[in-house]
Amino acid sequence: MRTIDARGYLHRLGLDDISGPPTTELLFTLHRAHVERISYEGLHAQLGESAGIDPADSVARIAAGRGGYCYHLNGALAALLEHLGYTVTRHQAGVQPRFEDPPGVLGNHMALTVRCENRDWLVDVGLGDGFYEPLPLRAGVYDQGPFSYALAASDVVPGGWRFTHDMRGAFPRMDFAREAAGLDSFAEKHEWLSTSPESAFVRTCAVLRRDAKGTDNLTGCVLKRIDASGETATHLTTEADWYGAIADVFGLDLSGVPADARHRLWQKVHADHQQWQASRTTRR
Template identity: 75%
Template sequence: MTTIDVRGYLARLGLDGISDVPGPPSGELLFTLHRAHLERIAYEGLHAQLGEPAPIDPAASVARIVAGRGGYCFHLNGAFAELLKALGFPVTRHRAGVQPRFEDPPGVLGNHMALTVRCESREWLVDVGLGDGFHEPLPLRTGVYEQGPFSYALAPSDVVPGGWRFTHDRRGSFPRMDFAPEPVDVAEFEEKHQWLSTSPESSYLRTCAVLRRDAKGTDNLTGCVLKRQDAAGTTTTTVTTEADWYAVLADVFGLGPDSLGPEARRRLWDKVAAQHLAWEDTRAST
């Protein structure tokens, strides 16, 4: 069994008051953990931008979070599954596929790890690795679910027998996600992780994106453009200086100055600024 720093993990979630042996698993605790994770641990692929190793071994992913970083789905859901198991929750990892664009075909592509949890005689879809996904666990049954200003849907998948489909809010960063019913090990995702982290064709190398979800809305920093979506609508701000960009990273996404060293910060900003200029040139020419 993997040994992780449960106290350190709970502290990072702002839940220092929860014992690392809190008693029988409860729906209340599951919801508390899920909300805190979405609010405090950023969805980010900065490792790909920087060309740095970021293993998806669960213990390494937990250590990464405890040290102040975030990650993408393999890190976030991989680590969260270990925390839930350590606190007594029965957790299952599933091979899943996020459909990046509406025009792309749905499928269980292995570009996402989904989680289900059995708690208080109910099955829940649990996912802290979708970036701007749902804030609280969803009951694993067909229905439409409202959370804050967003609406989500769950239904049986039409591309994988026995699987499920999550349909995102129309304003979300992707249209839908399908996952297969069978349990899988983290090693199942290693090949896809390597491609996502290193391939020049990967969106994580082409664009720097950082996301988070809270009870009222979502924050999305793509390149130098910060977008806030909530009940009031969408607010967009262009962050034009290195100091302001890192202030946003710290204040909005919880990635403070200690999360990256000085040399990495310089290299990352140079890449982000170059990507933004290229994006502006593309917009100007269309």
């Protein structure tokens, strides 16, 4: 595995002064910082960018101000944790996009477990609006802020686990296999998710972030905030407002993307939003 830019990565996380042995406390600190500061985004698929899942490349993108989706974010975090001395296992997993979709290890997600201080933890910074802190790898219901999550044995993956999201989450559940998976086992699905016209990442522009009190979700031109007070939605109707949210709410630096490419992205997102609005009007 190539050497990662651990210093640049930790700087992006706001944790320049990390030192000492791998502890559970540090694991929690890293997880919280990651979901707060590194947004979940598939903008590379919208922009037609090449964004491989080699951990060193993912770390470099993060250090430069971008985010990514699960293969990038969990792949990078796994490499950082190993650099810091943690024992990390990567797992084939499947996020079930909708309740009516079949559950199982669909290969569209990389899950992580970490062994630390004689306990196993589910660690995942690649779920978008997922959990804020690691979950103990044992069956139970776990409340974090205004959200409630559950872990249980998977009923479709022998020996595997099922994470059930809060009912207000962006997806209902995620199953993952018990066995360790190599990075190459995710390459084919990553290629499909990044380039296929049928991929949700190609069809829809979405950016998500989690903090201690709630979640932010930008889907198309609709910016939603979900927290203890409920849900608010704001329609972003101008290019300036949209990119303002990308920078201010989600902390993404797109200065490396050419201005004409950024404008084309906005035009696509705005056109898709108008089409979505028209379809809702027709259904009424």
